[in-house]
Amino acid sequence: MKTRLQGAAVEVDRIRSRLLAWYARTARDLPWRRSKNPYRVWVSEIMLQQTQVDRVKEYFARFLAAFPDVESLAAAREDSVLRLWEGLGYYRRARQLHAAARALVAEHGGRFPRTAEGLRALPGIGRYTANAIASIAFDAAEPIVEANSRRVLARLAGYGRPLDGPAGDEPAGDLPDRLVARRLVPRTAPGRFNQALMDLGAIVCTPARPRCSACPLAGCCAALRARRVDAIPAKAVPRTVKKIRETAVVLRHGDRVLVERRGPGAWWEGLWDFPCAVGGARGQPQGKKLGVVRYTVTQHAVARTVRVRRVVRRGAATVARRWVTVAGLADLAMTAPGRRIARLLKKPAAIC
Template sequence: MDFASLRRRLLGWYAKHARDLPWRQSRDPYRVWLSEVMLQQTQVETVRPYFERFVAAWPTVADLAAAQEQHVLRQWEGLGYYRRARNLHAAAKRVVDEHGGEFPRDVAGLTTLPGVGRYTAGAIASIAYDAPAPIVEANTARLYARLTGLREPVASTAGQRALWAFAEQVVPRRGAGRLNQALMELGALVCTPESPKCDACPIATHCAAFAQQATRVIPVAAKRQTITEVREAAVVVRRGADVLLRQCGPGERWAGLWDFPRFPVEAEGPLFATRELVAGVERLTGVVCDSPRHHDTLRHAVTRFRIRLDCYHATRLGGRVRSTQESPVKWVTVAGLAEAPLSVTGRKIAAGLR
């Protein structure tokens, strides 16, 4: 493949079509890192307001390192994949504590930071420092697969090996950051998953899938993930003007976030045994409530789970709050829910309480 021609055509296209995105306004490694972590498995337009709020609240990595984790999680709320936020905070602390507030300049150093893998490290190193570091993420993986005519699933071991080998070939010694951004932009805007705009692609003449009329079958689809149906209950327990909250512990779906007492249930729909609900609340919190009344049903999906969440209201009868170091429990006012980082469904329940 003529990489010099490919790069020249791609950069010419990027000069005309690059989107005006807030994280592209500087090569500050803090902003590059923040944007790349936020963009993992998340659309650009979803990320834009979160990025702007984060840099307004914490303009530097030192500011973020000094923040309380609960404040970071509250700002992240709604963006999903909350482990990213916890890793973000932990990595900021490490940059300050171990690197004097300066990000490592190479891929090897960057990958020692929590939550920074090979792709994110390559993006930071190339965009912030112009290091000749390759990148492979969702958009470029699709683009590379079509350019090379890859017939292996992109997520397979063989597929990943081939994609990274191509990425190492295409990245130049100088100008790597701009080229990597152009590759990602072309994947996002032109070489799309469905109906790629091959007639508008500046490098279509370099594309094996285009030549083979195989853009509909490349990249090769991965085996579909099995969807698991899950039923859960959430109980809003009141004590006067207060409601009961529990922080999700390590290993739970929303670790670090606060939620109303929530647990899986066995029976169909909202009409299962009251004692199962009462026992669930007491097991998680130590609080004994009266018979919960069904209030609403929410449906949502998380990774491979499709969840039906039946929401209940109840009143405290007795018992004492039982907290653990990993999963504290507390009473808060309804107004105080605005300050607590909640899951998406927890925030919907809280909105109904107002």
């Protein structure tokens, strides 16, 4: 069976059999692959969104130990879910995972929808994740296109234009990689095939210096035939980075410091951080400069000046403002720069 796409012939049967034979020998042993339990597959897929496999492994183990099933996750406090997620990034994923667990228990009796369409109705589950869960846990023949498989498919088809960035004149739902994926995914064990495609992208068909000589699909690869593997997929135009300065103030009262929880719409919603202001903190006593914490958030490069100031009185605690000891900060889900400031406070220089 052959299908022609963008001028590239993709040999479906040959690709399937060679890829699966390779996967049988080479598959990565990943913690979430040891069963087809939809809860485990779901948690792993949410964690893996825009996040590398090696970093997810330990988070996955800790999370499953704390919340082994959808009922325990639904019963948890959002704070404790965020604490386990701290450092993984994209915290909206954690809040939506928690919300979806509650919806599953409240409206589906704790059972997962078995179709991609049903799964997509849950918060945090988009096209990729719905298809991944449906194919891996429920054997639905849904294609998945993510960073790895997308690169493999673009090279197989010899697709020379950028796949992301400015979308150009193609409808997003019908990029050639999606069409190829739909043709390739078999009825039998579609989840295994999908994971094989991702493993090939992760192990052999890598972004830089792919190991084409070890590739089971080298004989089917249009990019290799055209000697354009290094040029495919084409790079998207990089976005310009915007520089931002801000000031954080650590207010100390006795052995306690003031922290605030990020509100709706703010970066790191739901996480705790020290009071922060854009630019310099004008009109306020400055306090002692403790250092500068630099971090980047997508296209923003932020330099956060950190100051420490002792106060005589402390305001009342609210749901979003707390006075906690430095040791007590360990129990809060903090932003990445907030956590770095917390570490600075343990040093002698933080005494004022």
